[in-house]
Amino acid sequence: MPFSTTYNSRVHYFLSGDVCSGEEQLVSSFAAKLGFERDPGCKHNHFLGPDGKVDIELIDESVNRYSVHFPTAGYYLWLAKGLGFVVRAAVTVRIAFDSWGQHLGLSLQLSEQWMVAGPLFDVTAEPEGAVAEVHLPHFICLQAGDVDVAWFQVAHFKDEGMVLEKPARVEPFYAVLENPSFSLMGILLRIASGTCLPVPITSTTLIYYHSHPQDIKFHLYLIPSDALLTKAINDEESRFHGVRLQTSPPMEPLNFGSRYIVSGSPHLEIMPKELRLSYRSPGEIQPFSKFYAGQMKEPIRLEITDRRRTLVWETVVKPGAAFVKEHHRQLQVRLGDLNGVLDDLLDSNVLTENEKDLVEQGKTRQQKNEILLSMVEKKGDEALELFYESVKKRDPYLVSYLSQWNL
Template sequence: YFPNLSFGIETDCKNNQFQGPEGNVDIELIDKSLNRYSVHFPTAGWYLWPATGLGFGVREAVTVTIAFESWGQHLDLALQQDKRRMVAGPLFDITAEPVGAIAKIHLPHFISLPEGEVDISWFQVAHFKDEGMVLEQPTRVEPFYAVLENPSFSLMGILLWIASGTGLSVPITSTTLIYYHPHPEDTKFHVYLIPSDCTLTKAIDEEEDRFHGMRLQTSPPVEPLNFGSCYSVSGCTHLEIVPKELKLSYRSPGEIQPFSKVYAGQMKEPIQLKITDKSLGSLVWETLVKPVDLQLGATSAPPTFSGAAFVKEHHRQLQARMGDLDGVLDDLEDREVLTKNEKELVEQAQTRRRRNETLLRMVESKGDQALELLYGSLSERDPYLVSYLRQPSY
């Protein structure tokens, strides 16, 4: 029922499109006030919405409606204050017609537990029904998503349950957002550090748009960050930053999300911004903003997407986060990007990070066409990682 995405399909999926077995499928916004969408899957197969991380395994033609909801409006106060449970991903209201047409669903989460140390009992799918909240164990948990087979649909999302007394520090995938606010005398930026939750990004985009903020393109932090930890925002000496500290926490969409204001004067020279772990002093994220970036951000025409440019820009993130390379290596050998000996050199590296780095350097040395093929294979084999790194908005 779930054929892989074909290697040759258009990988630059628009934000309001699912990737499917026969190409991209458009999504219709049917109620803007309720953030409700509708999509019709015409055939059996696997469909992924990269902008959200939602995925559906479909047995037959089916129409699905999807709405984005706020945890804060549905979790009662006791559960919100329960330190044994934490929100671990977006909350969706999903229905499907006909019932039973969907064999499995991938629900996105932002928990980043070490490889081989994921305890599936920590993850729970919360269903909000007339009788209250019902918890269900997912079939399995993967990086970026949990799988639920033969699902019943409702208002649903992922919660993380932590046994009392474990003292577990929860690492999560996170997103850094920067918004530019032009002013002739004192250019201002808003910097956010949030869990990688599409509903949070969407809510911040809408709030910033009300005040004419323009989002600049930037990469997420390379390594997972610890939930509840404090991070320092710093930059060039002439910058004014208020506040200089951000706590990585979860606030439901609709609540005011914390951010740092950065004042950069007339912005005649590039500025550097950094985020560091306050307790360890280690660098977790940095970016360089040039005056030309602000001019490009004001233009309406988006640049043509390049898979080669994506791999180059996200080299460090791919080195840290690429997982099982077996399928990717097979694709690249079949397409004569790698020789058999080069493939074996990658496989012989002792750690996952070294395997990833060896592969990236080999492919980069062969030029942009080879990088395009690598991007295409990653889009097929690990679409959730590509979706996370691209961080699209609506």
């Protein structure tokens, strides 16, 4: 299979670097190496393949079931999920997601020392035999050198129960099955009885902002780098109007099952002050720490340390960035004359002259507001903070009004 050999050499090149830096680095690196333009939309709705983007169709939202048709031989990767296929010919693949908790009982996990190492997929392909390889994502960090690839197993859940298969090879972000037979399947790590070695994993932090004039609060999650877990948490937080803030992953791989201490600026009230890095299936209640920040009139610092007080993650949350994200829709409708705001953003190098002109070309006031808001949000929290300060200075009554929005 020449196309498979070509793909492997190209992908191994970029995955051999910092393999513990999180999904954003994976997405950016893959897109750059294969010549794709970075388009945030393609992360969710497309596979990337030899001829560009391939649409994914959602066929049953209740069970997260998707269908995708790969038109030619080659390698296809769903960046948002880390799931890849090498195909010999045109093929239609159907993909659904399931919960480990429904299939891998707690007693089996304890007696056999199994550790969940990635999402659980239900995959079928038509015609049979068209898929040469399936690449199943995992969140084990191999670069630390503490994990033996011989521990990796692919678990198939069939009528007769759980059937195990050794992957053909294990790469930093995925394990490969060659000439796969499809079923409900995912990656498990089998740790020998009596083994006390820490298992380093790639992990991520999620922060959600909940506004209230008297007591703003944040929810902080520490979870394995699993796109399905992230989506489940996003969906749950959205139900309660949580606004996800930008943040980077931990600086180093963290140990599965270990407890980490959360802390922050002195005036913050934090509950609980410890988080255990563990895996709970999407749909189960995910543990998080709450940070109460009062009216949050100044930036706050958040930190995670290990039990030896070694810093493993930190961030600074600024009130303006959170405010703009929460009130995007209201700002789009209510922002008035933009001339002063545009001048401020130009002076602070948030916008270029060309970008300012693009905003001014909007046909209506609301269209101009939306162009500006989308443009600034893509530039990150620093840009949002400068935008907020400009709006607060030039239209303090609007900012005061929106601050009472959730009362």
